Structure formats: structure tokens, C-alpha cells
Amino acid sequence: MSTVIKGGTVVAADRSYEADVLIEGETIAAIGDNLAGDKVIDAEGAYIMPGGIDPHTHLEMPFMGTTTAETWESGTFAALSGGTTMVVDFVIPGEDGMLKALDAWEERAARQASSDYSFHVAVTGWSEKIFDDMAAVVGRGVNTFKHFMAYKGALMVNDDEMFASFSRCAAIGALPLVHAENGDLVAALQQKCLEMGISGPEAHAYSRPPEVEGEATNRAIMIADAAGVPVYIVHTSCEQAHEAIRRARQKGMRVYGEPLIQHLLLDVGEYANADWDHAARRVMSPPFRDRQHQDSLWAGLSAGSLQVVATDHCAFTTEQKQFGRTDFTKIPNGTGGLEDRLSLLWTHGVETGRLTMNEFVAVTSTNIAQILNVYPRKGAVMVGADADIVVWDPKKSKTITAATQKSIIDYNVFEGHEVRGMPRYTLSRGEVVWGEEGSNEPRPGRGRFVKRPPFSAVNRALSTWKELTAPRAVQRSAEHMPIGV
Numbered sequence: 376m377s378t379v380i381k382g383g384t385v386v387a388a389d390r391s392y393e394a395d396v397l398i399e400g401e402t403i404a405a406i407g408d409n410l411a412g413d414k415v416i417d418a419e420g421a422y423i424m425p426g427g428i429d430p431h432t433h434l435e436m437p438f439m440g441t442t443t444a445e446t447w448e449s450g451t452f453a454a455l456s457g458g459t460t461m462v463v464d465f466v467i468p469g470e471d472g473m474l475k476a477l478d479a480w481e482e483r484a485a486r487q488a489s490s491d492y493s494f495h496v497a498v499t500g501w502s503e504k505i506f507d508d509m510a511a512v513v514g515r516g517v518n519t520f521k522h523f524m525a526y527k528g529a530l531m532v533n534d535d536e537m538f539a540s541f542s543r544c545a546a547i548g549a550l551p552l553v554h555a556e557n558g559d560l561v562a563a564l565q566q567k568c569l570e571m572g573i574s575g576p577e578a579h580a581y582s583r584p585p586e587v588e589g590e591a592t593n594r595a596i597m598i599a600d601a602a603g604v605p606v607y608i609v610h611t612s613c614e615q616a617h618e619a620i621r622r623a624r625q626k627g628m629r630v631y632g633e634p635l636i637q638h639l640l641l642d643v644g645e646y647a648n649a650d651w652d653h654a655a656r657r658v659m660s661p662p663f664r665d666r667q668h669q670d671s672l673w674a675g676l677s678a679g680s681l682q683v684v685a686t687d688h689c690a691f692t693t694e695q696k697q698f699g700r701t702d703f704t705k706i707p708n709g710t711g712g713l714e715d716r717l718s719l720l721w722t723h724g725v726e727t728g729r730l731t732m733n734e735f736v737a738v739t740s741t742n743i744a745q746i747l748n749v750y751p752r753k754g755a756v757m758v759g760a761d762a763d764i765v766v767w768d769p770k771k772s773k774t775i776t777a778a779t780q781k782s783i784i785d786y787n788v789f790e791g792h793e794v795r796g797m798p799r800y801t802l803s804r805g806e807v808v809w810g811e812e813g814s815n816e817p818r819p820g821r822g823r824f825v826k827r828p829p830f831s832a833v834n835r836a837l838s839t840w841k842e843l844t845a846p847r848a849v850q851r852s853a854e855h856m857p858i859g860v
């Protein structure tokens with residue numbers, strides 16, 4: 376059975392051109408003029424783009440004494456409805472270690488996911504077992520490891536542990552990811568706010584100023600440089616962190632920065648809202664910033680110093696947020712955005728001229744696939760690639776509201792935002808899973824795990840360079856040594 380998408384404009388990361396796209400089974404078989412297939416999908420007036428990849432989600436994740444309420448079933452369905460065809464979710468090891476945690480995540484995802492998925496695994500300490508398990512994790516198709524510099528007393532790792540883990544990543548061809556906030560400082564500033572009697576959600580932003588993020592970002596980059604490994608900074612929210620990334624990249628270091636759609640669009644003023652629930656629903660780390668930081672992030676996306684737009688979809692219900700009713704440090708950290716990332720970025724990026732359509736495709740899909748070493752199987756409209764495609768209608772519009780969203784959370788932090796640009800159809804491996812001819816129901820069990828091999832081109836190049844420039848002892852003959860040595 377073949378399908379042809381007809382009458383649209385293919386928008387890739389490097390160019391746009393008019394063509395039909397022929398799909399045979401699960402893959403793209405041809406791109407060209409006047410193609411024919413058993414089934415026709417109308418793309419007149421629309422753009423044919425690679426499906427979005429969200430590289431940062433937390434579905435059903437145990438965190439801060441509770442578990443994120445978005446399930447694999449609801450989260451991946453919400454993703455498809457917004458044009459995202461693959462999510463990469465964070466596995467957080469418990470007492471049983473990485474491999475058991477990976478088993479648990481795989482089981483939940485395999486049973487429920489409608490979209491394809493992959494994983495990152497967190498390194499939350501250091502031991503011989505973690506050293507060994509990291510190689511086993513890579514053997515199972517996961518090439519990225521997450522490090523939290525914040526969440527003191529829970530997930531946080533120190534500099535020694537990060538250096539050990541980053542060095543291990545270099546050896547096994549993996550990419551370290553970092554949540555960059557100085558966890559000691561955050562803990563001290565949280566305590567200070569509580570002592571001052573500021574216990575509401577507004578204290579969340581006071582306790583995590585941009586400097587705390589900028590310092591940690593710079594430190595993570597320096598540790599990665601010493602270890603000889605590329606590094607990916609998750610949820611880059613401010614100029615200070617962006618500056619550290621920009622500076623490192625100008626020096627030739629292999630550093631990636633990931634702004635979130637929330638940090639691009641939502642303002643720190645949200646935490647001052649008189650309604651406690653409104654403010655608490657927006658508590659995430661790092662917190663929202665002001666306009667100056669948002670402008671810096673937008674500039675980074677067009678300048679190329681930031682490469683990816685994600686969501687860090689980590690969604691808790693209002694009831695869960697209320698665990699922190701009397702103490703902001705107990706409000707579960709996290710917000711959502713998985714469903715609306717593409718429409719919001721299109722509206723505020725492409726429609727305003729901040730981004731070209733090609734840059735939009737790059738930061739929502741292609742760059743991510745390249746960085747995560749799964750390109751061009753994912754992230755490309757190309758012959759031989761998986762037919763994960765969004766037929767994007769730039770004229771379709773909606774007002775975002777929790778009342779109609781696919782996410783099962785009882786609110787949406789973008790409530791009331793108008794967006795223009797939405798999927799007409801979303802195809803996952805050749806099948807319409809959302810749109811006028813789709814069933815528009817979750818398809819639990821349809822999604823597949825996407826293996827990502829180690830040793831990307833960047834890993835290899837950096838290892839080669841590090842080996843060439845490694846410290847070497849100078850061989851000196853006895854006559855050039857001080858007497859007595």
C-alpha cells in the first residue's frame with residue numbers, strides 16, 4: 376500500500392521546494408513531480424515537513440514525592456495532534472539502577488505510546504556499577520545521559536561525579552546532557568526566602584536567578600571540555616547561560632543549547648499572579664524570565680548559537696501543585712507544552728519573521744535528530760527516511776484552551792493564546808495518525824522505540840582532536856636535568 380502527499384511545498388532545514396512525496400509502507404520512497412500512489416493526501420496550500428521531535432519530556436516520572444500526571448498514552452497522543460511524531464523521555468534510575476529503570480520506562484512506553492519514542496538515562500551519582508551500566512545502556516540504543524546540577528539531596532551530582540561520568544561518555548561515544556543550575560546556591564536562596572517569610576510561588580523565581588544558571592552552564596561546559604566530550608545544556612532560559620554557550624562555541628567547543636517554548640514566550644510576572652494556583656502551575660526550573668532573556672533566546676535560535684526548541688513536558692495537576700501550598704520548595708517543578716510547541720513556535724517565530732520556515736524545521740526536528748544521532752532516519756523528508764511527516768496548514772488557527780486539549784492535565788500554561796499554523800495531517804511511519812482522515816484516537820502500542828547509536832561524527836571528531844592535543848610528558852636526557860634527579 377502506497378500513499379502520495381500531493382500539491383504541497385516540502386520544507387526542509389536547508390531549502391523549500393514544491394514536490395509530491397511518495398510513501399511505501401513506513402518509509403519515503405520518492406520525492407518529485409506527478410507521483411502516484413494508492414491513496415492521496417491533499418497538501419494544497421500546505422507545507423510538508425518532518426514531524427516534530429521533542430527531545431525533552433517527563434511522562435509518568437516519579438519526581439518530588441509524586442509522579443507526573445501526563446501518561447505515555449495521553450502525552451504521545453497530544454504530541455501527534457500537534458505535529459510531534461517522536462518524544463525523547465528521561466529515565467530516572469531508582470535504587471535498582473539504570474537498567475531496571477530503563478526496563479520500567481520501556482514497558483510503560485511500549486504498552487501506551489502512539490508516537491515513536493527514545494530515552495535519555497540520568498546519572499544521579501557515581502559508582503563502579505554506574506560505570507558498567509552506562510555501557511550496557513548504550514548497548515540498548517540510548518546514547519545520552521542526563522546530569523542534574525540542581526535538586527540538592529535528590530538528583531544532584533557534584534563536579535567530581537560529572538567529570539567521571541562525562542569521561543565515561545567520551546569513552547563510550549555518548550552525549551552528556553546537563554540541567555545547569557548551581558544546586559547549592561539554589562538551596563541556600565530557597566532557605567533565605569523561607570526565612571524572610573516568602574513562601575509562595577514567587578519565591579521560586581527569586582531563589583533561581585539567571586546568574587545561578589549562567590555559572591552552572593559555564594562550569595558544565597568547562598568540565599565537558601576537560602573530559603573531551605560534547606555537551607548539551609537542557610532548558611537554557613537566560614542570557615547568562617546563552618552567553619556561556621555562545622562563548623564556548625566561538626572557541627570551537629561542541630556545545631548545544633536547548634531553549635523551551637515556555638521560556639521563549641512566558642514571563643516571570645506569572646509568579647506574581649494573585650491566584651496561587653495560577654502561579655504554582657507555572658513553577659518549573661529554571662523559572663520563566665523577563666523580556667530581555669526571551670529576546671536573547673530568540674536571537675540565539677536565528678544566529679545558530681542555540682539549536683533546539685523543546686518543552687521539558689513535565690506536567691502535574693493543580694492538586695499535585697498544591698503539595699506546596701505552604702512552602703514553595705515543595706511545589707512539584709514542571710510545566711507542559713508538548714501539544715502546542717510547533718503551533719506556538721510557528722506563530723511567534725515564523726509569522727513574526729524571527730525564524731525562517733527552514734529554521735523552524737531545523738530547531739523542531741532536524742537539528743535534534745542530528746544531535747541525537749538518529750538523522751536522517753528521523754528529522755528529514757528524504758528518500759529512505761521514516762515517513763514521520765506533518766502536513767502543515769499555515770492558515771489553520773485555534774485558541775489554546777485546556778477545555779479541548781488532548782493532554783489530561785486540568786490546565787494549560789498557554790491558556791488563551793491564539794495560534795496560527797497547525798497540522799492538517801500528522802503521519803507516523805507512513806500512517807495518518809492525526810487529521811481529517813485519521814482515527815484521531817490514541818493508538819496505544821503503535822509507537823516504537825527508536826535506537827540511537829553511539830559515536831556520532833561530533834563525538835569522533837572531538838575524541839580525535841583531544842587525543843592529538845592530549846598532555847604529553849617531555850622526554851629529557853640526564854644532561855638537561857637538575858643534578859641529583
Ligand SMILES: NC(=O)NCCC(=O)O
Pocket residue numbers: 433554610658659660661687689708709710
Ligand atoms: N524542569 C522542571 O521544572 N521539571 C522537570 C525536571 C527537570 O527537567 O528539571
Ligand SMILES: [Zn+2]
Pocket residue numbers: 554609610660
Ligand atoms: Zn531540568
Ligand SMILES: [Zn+2]
Pocket residue numbers: 431432433687689
Ligand atoms: Zn526536564
